[in-house]
Amino acid sequence: MTTKNYTIKIEDLENAPNKTILLEFEEYIEEIVSKNPIKANLEITSLGDYIQIQGEVQGSVTVECDLCLKEYEWELDFDIDEMFVKKSMMAEYGADTELKDGQFVTELYGAKDIDIYDLLYQSVILDLPNKKVCGINCKEGSFALDNETETDPRLAVFKDIKVKDKR
Numbered sequence: 001m002t003t004k005n006y007t008i009k010i011e012d013l014e015n016a017p018n019k020t021i022l023l024e025f026e027e028y029i030e031e032i033v034s035k036n037p038i039k040a041n042l043e044i045t046s047l048g049d050y051i052q053i054q055g056e057v058q059g060s061v062t063v064e065c066d067l068c069l070k071e072y073e074w075e076l077d078f079d080i081d082e083m084f085v086k087k088s089m090m091a092e093y094g095a096d097t098e099l100k101d102g103q104f105v106t107e108l109y110g111a112k113d114i115d116i117y118d119l120l121y122q123s124v125i126l127d128l129p130n131k132k133v134c135g136i137n138c139k140e141g142s143f144a145l146d147n148e149t150e151t152d153p154r155l156a157v158f159k160d161i162k163v164k165d166k167r
Contacts, residue, residue: 006116008044010051010086010108019046023055029121033062035073040120042080050105051084051114057123065134069152072134078127082119084108 006025013021025040032038042055057080060073083105108114 006120007113008116009113010046011112013044013046013051020044023116025116025120027117029117029124032121032124034059035062036060038076038120038124040080042116044114044116049086051086051108053080053082053084053114053116053119055080057120057127061124061128063128063132065138066132067138068134070134074128074132076124076127078123080119080123082106084114086110 004027006023006027008021008023013019021044023040023042023044025042026037028034028037036059038057038059038061040055040057042053045052045054057076057078059076061076062071063074064071085105085107087108087110
């Protein structure tokens with residue numbers, strides 16, 4: 001559970017010097033297994049109709065190898081550059097507008113604050129690899145079903161399946 005409130009009120013941002021808030025985040029994120037807290041240094045800036053959040057995220061998370069099913073640490077070290085628009089863009093651009101590079105923004109629809117905790121949760125999840133493998137030489141598990149190699153017990157049900165030839 002978080003010990004600190006990581007919600008940025010837009011009114012506080014508008015009244016901050018240079019319309020900028022610097023935020024240091026160092027917390028465990030629920031639903032993400034990690035031995036140490038995730039760290040982020042963020043700069044949140046109001047740019048008129050837009051709010052920009054930039055910074056870096058570092059730490060490590062515990063993930064499970066897709067091949068051998070053993071846990072290992074995935075190192076996090078990535079930049080965040082998110083843009084939020086305070087009001088809906090639908091009136092200005094319409095529903096059938098193609099987004100070009102640099103136009104991807106999150107609409108706040110008049111919300112009074114931004115949940116930084118949720119932003120970091122989503123950013124960490126998106127930074128994880130699609131295929132998690134503990135190392136280039138991972139041979140701890142095998143999906144073969146013979147007796148010469150280690151077998152993933154979840155696949156044992158397929159050992160005796162007979163396939164009919166439909167020629």
